[in-house]
Amino acid sequence: MSKCEQCIIKQFNSLKHLSREELVRVSACKTSKFIKKGEPLFEEGERINGVFCIKDGVCKVSKMSENGRNQIISLIKKGDLIGERSLISDEPSNLTAVALNDMEVCFVPKDEIMRDLEKNPNFTMSVLKDMAKTLKKSDNVIVEMAQKTVKQRLAETLIRLKEKFDVNDDGIINLQLSREDFANIVGTATESAIRLLSDFKKKGLVEFKGKEIKILNTQELEKIAQGF
Amino acid sequence: MSKCEQCIIKQFNSLKHLSREELVRVSACKTSKFIKKGEPLFEEGERINGVFCIKDGVCKVSKMSENGRNQIISLIKKGDLIGERSLISDEPSNLTAVALNDMEVCFVPKDEIMRDLEKNPNFTMSVLKDMAKTLKKSDNVIVEMAQKTVKQRLAETLIRLKEKFDVNDDGIINLQLSREDFANIVGTATESAIRLLSDFKKKGLVEFKGKEIKILNTQELEKIAQGF
């Protein structure tokens, strides 16, 4: 199994603040997992008891509403950590994470992370900063959900996908989402998402080949997101 | 000026984890402020450079949407801390806080808090836990905003107000909100909020005397919040 000390992935998250010694300890207790597309990394109500470091792949993090509909809260990708929150608040997860493509993740058990949080202020501070950043993003999402129309949110989502995930030579975004996923991100009915996406397509703003997405006119999408 | 070491308010927040020595230092550099109803505690874009500890009163924390409408993200009351986030991420505030009634707050400058965060792991851990909790709540709000109707959200809001703020002998909630505030909490037009509130009133679920709110039927409101 690969060693954390030598793993480049940690550069993308708070684990980079651990000392060599600490990393060796993490490495000794961590386990590797491969999650296939469509399979859960963890589910609502489950005790995670550790932190996942995403080595490769993407997962959708969602939550069931009382109405029985699924809301995707965020997309987590290579380099991200997930699970710190439940660990810190010592509660079962309030979220479900499902792989959107084949994933490779490392799992570090709770005790090791807690120990590092207590002993290494740099690490703790980094986790704290990360949370502050996430909280800020959450505020933005709340405002967006509360104030923007479905069309605005969908345009916004497309722009963000392009920014967050790589685009290949043909301009195709390196992530495949179903229409239902889109609906669950913006918080609408699948049919509405389908209709609006094909609207965007008709207007020449995006192109779809199956689930491949290519953004043709970011500027116009931005205008729509802003309400024009 | 009163001393932090002797202040009971700190029992309600992370400051309770500071040592006597640390509290004495905090006390020495803190300032007291009185904010009148309607006045801002701080505004979007402002560098706060410290943390506020709310000694008395309530404020609404909001953010402007691109559509030009105000969204209230949360209500902060006696005992709460506010400002840690901007301090930790070292950025100007993304939020505005406006007093809903006369407030008394203490302001502790950044340097002192940062010093405590670096030196006192208990304090840091407490702040971390607090953030994890807020993040969880944010997830819930996002799901609610994305998936529930305005009516559901309004019912939910009324229930939460009753839980969060004291109720006097006559059953009246100890917080006055305008119809516009209600609209800005649930993310709707003021007219819609007015209509729905008077609907609830007609159905005997709530009672209004001006801005005084009395909840008459929590159970029924809960049903509405859940979509019945």
Next chain:
DNA sequence: GTTAAAATATGATATATGTCAGCTTTTTTG
């Protein structure tokens, strides 16, 4: 206390979005 301003209320109407139903295409499974 009178006037002006703000908040609340209500009606009419337009529009966005949800829901249901049926159909086609794509993907999965054996």
Next chain:
DNA sequence: CAAAAAAGCTGACATATATCATATTTTAAC
């Protein structure tokens, strides 16, 4: 490869909510 299942698409219709206009009541200002 065939059959079944899932995903995508489209139309018709119902409904929630926004918007605009106007009236009334409450609060603030002089």
